[in-house]
Amino acid sequence: MPNTSARPKHGRRTRRRRREDPARNELVSSSLESAQQCLFNQDYGTAFVHYLLVLNLAPMFKDFARESFRFTLNKWTEELDSVGRIQDLFDCYEQALELFPADEVILNSMGEHLFRMGFRDEAAGHFHKALKLRPDYPEARENFYRVANWLVERWHFLMLNDHGRNRKYQQAIQKAVQSGCNTVLDIGTGTGILGMCAKKAGAADVYACELSKTMYELACEVVNANGMDGSIKILHMKSLEMEVPKDIPHRVSLVVTETVDAGLFGEGIIESLVHAWHHLLLPPQQVPLPPSSSATGRVIPAGATVFGMALESIEIRRHHRICVSEVGNLSIAAAGELRSPVSCSPEPDDSMEPYTTERLSRVPGGYKALTEPFTALSIDFNNVQELEGLSSREVQQIRMPVTQEGELDALAVWFQLHLDEESSLSTGPQEDTCWEQAIYPVHSFVLKPQDELIVEVSCIDAFLRLCSVAVLRDGHEIHLDNRPDAQNPGNPVSNPNPEAELCSALASLQTDQTQTKDFCMLECSEMALLNNQDYHQSFSGALAKLIPQLRAKCQDKERSGDSTDASDLLYVLDVSEGFSLLSLIAASHGHVKAYSSMEKKKQQEVLKRLARSNNVPEQHLEFWLNHTEDEHGMLKRPSREKLWSAIMLDCVETCGLIRQKLMEKASLARCLLEDGGSIFPAKIVVHGILVESDTLLLESAVQGQEATLGFNIAPFINQFTVPVHVFLDFSTLECKRLSEFVELFVLDLMDSTANYTDREVKVQATSAGRITAIPFWYHIYLDQEISVSTLSQNSHWKQAAVVLQQPVEVQAGDWVRLAVKLHKSAMSITAHIEKSPGPMEQ
Ligand code: 44T
Numbered sequence: 083m084p085n086t087s088a089r090p091k092h093g094r095r096t097r098r099r100r101r102e103d104p105a106r107n108e109l110v111s112s113s114l115e116s117a118q119q120c121l122f123n124q125d126y127g128t129a130f131v132h133y134l135l136v137l138n139l140a141p142m143f144k145d146f147a148r149e150s151f152r153f154t155l156n157k158w159t160e161e162l163d164s165v166g167r168i169q170d171l172f173d174c175y176e177q178a179l180e181l182f183p184a185d186e187v188i189l190n191s192m193g194e195h196l197f198r199m200g201f202r203d204e205a206a207g208h209f210h211k212a213l214k215l216r217p218d219y220p221e222a223r224e225n226f227y228r229v230a231n232w233l234v235e236r237w238h239f240l241m242l243n244d245h246g247r248n249r250k251y252q253q254a255i256q257k258a259v260q261s262g263c264n265t266v267l268d269i270g271t272g273t274g275i276l277g278m279c280a281k282k283a284g285a286a287d288v289y290a291c292e293l294s295k296t297m298y299e300l301a302c303e304v305v306n307a308n309g310m311d312g313s314i315k316i317l318h319m320k321s322l323e324m325e326v327p328k329d330i331p332h333r334v335s336l337v338v339t340e341t342v343d344a345g346l347f348g349e350g351i352i353e354s355l356v357h358a359w360h361h362l363l364l365p366p367q368q369v370p371l372p373p374s375s376s377a378t379g380r381v382i383p384a385g386a387t388v389f390g391m392a393l394e395s396i397e398i399r400r401h402h403r404i405c406v407s408e409v410g411n412l413s414i415a416a417a418g419e420l421r422s423p424v425s426c427s428p429e430p431d432d433s434m435e436p437y438t439t440e441r442l443s444r445v446p447g448g449y450k451a452l453t454e455p456f457t458a459l460s461i462d463f464n465n466v467q468e469l470e471g472l473s474s475r476e477v478q479q480i481r482m483p484v485t486q487e488g489e490l491d492a493l494a495v496w497f498q499l500h501l502d503e504e505s506s507l508s509t510g511p512q513e514d515t516c517w518e519q520a521i522y523p524v525h526s527f528v529l530k531p532q533d534e535l536i537v538e539v540s541c542i543d544a545f546l547r548l549c550s551v552a553v554l555r556d557g558h559e560i561h562l563d564n565r566p567d568a569q570n571p572g573n574p575v576s577n578p579n580p581e582a583e584l585c586s587a588l589a590s591l592q593t594d595q596t597q598t599k600d601f602c603m604l605e606c607s608e609m610a611l612l613n614n615q616d617y618h619q620s621f622s623g624a625l626a627k628l629i630p631q632l633r634a635k636c637q638d639k640e641r642s643g644d645s646t647d648a649s650d651l652l653y654v655l656d657v658s659e660g661f662s663l664l665s666l667i668a669a670s671h672g673h674v675k676a677y678s679s680m681e682k683k684k685q686q687e688v689l690k691r692l693a694r695s696n697n698v699p700e701q702h703l704e705f706w707l708n709h710t711e712d713e714h715g716m717l718k719r720p721s722r723e724k725l726w727s728a729i730m731l732d733c734v735e736t737c738g739l740i741r742q743k744l745m746e747k748a749s750l751a752r753c754l755l756e757d758g759g760s761i762f763p764a765k766i767v768v769h770g771i772l773v774e775s776d777t778l779l780l781e782s783a784v785q786g787q788e789a790t791l792g793f794n795i796a797p798f799i800n801q802f803t804v805p806v807h808v809f810l811d812f813s814t815l816e817c818k819r820l821s822e823f824v825e826l827f828v829l830d831l832m833d834s835t836a837n838y839t840d841r842e843v844k845v846q847a848t849s850a851g852r853i854t855a856i857p858f859w860y861h862i863y864l865d866q867e868i869s870v871s872t873l874s875q876n877s878h879w880k881q882a883a884v885v886l887q888q889p890v891e892v893q894a895g896d897w898v899r900l901a902v903k904l905h906k907s908a909m910s911i912t913a914h915i916e917k918s919p920g921p922m923e924q
Contacts, residue, residue, distance in 0.1 A: 121150060206229040227908070281310055289317065321358060344519055347541075347545055352473075384462070389497065390537065399523075440518060446811050449494075487530050616874065658732040678703065727755075731761060744907055764865055771821055775816065776854070777816045845898050853898065
């Protein structure tokens with residue numbers, strides 16, 4: 083019995099209200115009825131308001147109305163979303179969560195909206211909460227896995243598993259603290275590790291700041307678990323916003339930070355340190371030392387040396403420029419300039435990235451060094467004038483002798499981080515480090531051993547930029563145009579695309595110069611796709627088989643008088659994501675009207691130009707999104723009489739995962755096909771292999787039972803472990819193969835009844851070892867004979883791998899039972915040793 087006497091007023095009031103308010107009861111029941119009626123009439127907005135009223139007035143209806151309320155909320159917010167009423171949408175969720183604060187379905191769908199709006203941190207928080215409330219909720223799990231990579235980037239695992247790096251940082255901090263640095267600020271604390279090192283070394287006051295909300299919360303958890311919550315003050319802010327005494331009471335004697343990326347300056351270390359020297363640190367030690375130098379400040383790392391090197395790499399080349407002149411029997415010479423978003427541009431532009439990253443030791447196909455490594459820059463983090471002068475520093479020219487003949491594709495950059503006078507870390511490609519190098523793709527040119535390459539190093543916007551500007555050959559200076567793909571008269575490079583050269587020469591003779599300056603930006607993976615001739619040839623071949631079949635059928639119908647349609651065109655729809663030539667390839671087969679779903683104007687123009695130059699009639703290529711208002715209408719056919727002959731679906735993401743909602747799209751597409759029509763692909767077969775790979779483990783979770791530098795960190799950061807590793811290069815993955823390739827799963831896009839969600843696969847181990855992961859990829863069958871593999875070396879796809887929670891020990895000859903599950907588009911695999919094996923059972 084509740085003790086009503088303890089809270090007399092509240093008890094009385096509640097009782098009185100319930101008993102004595104018939105008008106209220108009336109209102110509740112009539113509102114409930116109205117809500118249900120509105121729901122029935124699909125008037126979700128009004129239904130939602132009625133439900134809010136009912137549940138606020140009569141919370142006892144919450145259990146009864148929960149399902150309908152969720153449904154209403156879902157429908158109403160979908161409507162608000164489609165008309166762009168974003169604030170109203172989030173207000174609805176807030177009201178819903180006030181009523182149902184622990185409802186995992188509402189939390190998860192609010193997370194989905196937040197994610198779509200680009201609020202990843204907040205979205206992740208919602209998925210995380212939903213998952214904590216119901217750990218077996220697959221929707222929230224899938225969503226959480228999708229954002230976990232963004233939230234807690236995978237290098238956190240690498241970093242914490244890099245014992246060499248951890249120890250070096252710890253020793254440098256310990257030395258500094260013991261030599262008198264008593265007050266410490268850790269900028270970009272991540273999991274809190276460097277701050278904890280300082281505290282453990284005996285620093286009196288330790289502060290830490292972290293701008294990511296997820297990492298800040300994680301750092302608080304970690305510091306708490308290590309019993310330091312009272313002794314390290316963690317701030318959720320960017321160091322640039324910190325002030326003394328508002329955020330920290332006094333200036334500190336030591337700043338520790340590892341806010342460096344592969345290009346050293348990409349995390350803003352220059353700006354952070356300039357600000358720290360002006361506002362957060364004690365003044366630097368003067369040289370020569372004045373008599374009392376106790377109240378001085380310093381930084382760990384003390385500085386860095388940046389190295390560069392020119393290299394040839396086909397893998398980098400095919401991701402950054404067009405290397406072919408013909409694709410799927412179409413000439414692409416007239417495409418105009420196609421640029422990757424990463425190019426060495428003399429005038430920095432927001433849409434361009436200065437560099438990309440690559441772990442050179444693992445680049446597929448390897449690389450060839452064309453020069454020796456050279457020092458591009460040295461920087462002293464303890465010298466504020468030097469830090470400040472970096473951006474205004476003059477462009478530096480470096481002349482490097484070419485050591486090997488080869489095609490110049492990129493300049494690679496790495497660095498040594500000098501923690502103090504004695505100790506440094508290196509991110510070089512040859513070292514045994516896990517770090518990536520920064521890659522600056524450059525204008526292609528064939529270099530010869532007697533050449534000298536002139537490289538320009540600049541530091542505009544505190545971003546390091548490297549650019550190859552000229553080659554000295556036989557006493558002549560050959561200027562390299564910084565615009566990739568721009569043709570340079572007199573350039574002796576073997577041009578893979580002479581027709582393109584003619585076209586651009588012709589274009590530059592035109593009076594309208596705007597066209598020549600114009601370029602179309604393609605993602606690196608779109609570039610690689612465009613360079614993939616096999617892929618396009620396969621589609622062309624499959625269409626060449628399908629089209630005559632359908633035409634013959636059509637003609638039969640016409641002869642028998644069945645057809646009501648006068649035109650004999652076939653309709654083909656390409657719903658690939660991003661830039662795709664497939665519609666044009668379809669249209670080039672003749673008797674086809676093809677629809678492309680490409681949205682970007684520039685990309686549409688490229689396709690139209692190519693249609694013209696390949697003599698495809700203009701009216702045979704259309705842009706589908708110019709005909710429909712929203713994406714829900716995307717798969718609707720163009721006119722009522724016509725059905726699609728073929729629909730091309732993009733089924734695998736570049737990262738190696740099946741696209742979300744692929745099977746839903748396929749079933750919708752099937753309904754829209756004419757008799758005998760086809761979905762491309764018709765079928766996808768997932769293949770995989772058992773491997774032992776420590777590399778994959780190191781990138782997935784903090785390994786081992788031992789504490790990290792004596793701190794308890796692993797259980798916290800490992801909450802962000804994701805069982806599927808993406809963007810993997812299987813061809814260069816360091817691993818021991820423990821089985822042959824095995825078929826894991828089949829997805830039939832043409833027949834929904836043929837699909838299942840669970841499958842058991844038995845595979846025999848070919849060697850002894852520990853199965854730690856199962857890399858997987860796809861054979862994409864366009865029809866029964868023609869297929870493309872996402873493992874092929876010229877593919878634009880990477881692979882993915884399931885990393886097992888617990889490694890499984892196997893002996894050669896053992897049978898391993900894999901339980902493969904596909905939930906929506908997420909695959910999971912568990913592995914067990916088969917007790918009573920037998921190939922007959924397979
Ligand atoms: N670097 C490893 C990893 N942050 C760190 O939010 C090191 C990579 C690495 N917080 C080559 C070599 C190495 N104020 O959580 C992030 C980020 C945060 C800040 C507050 C600021 N001004 C910042 C700036 C960044 O700091 C954390 C770490 S930065 C990311 C890189 C051998 N490649």
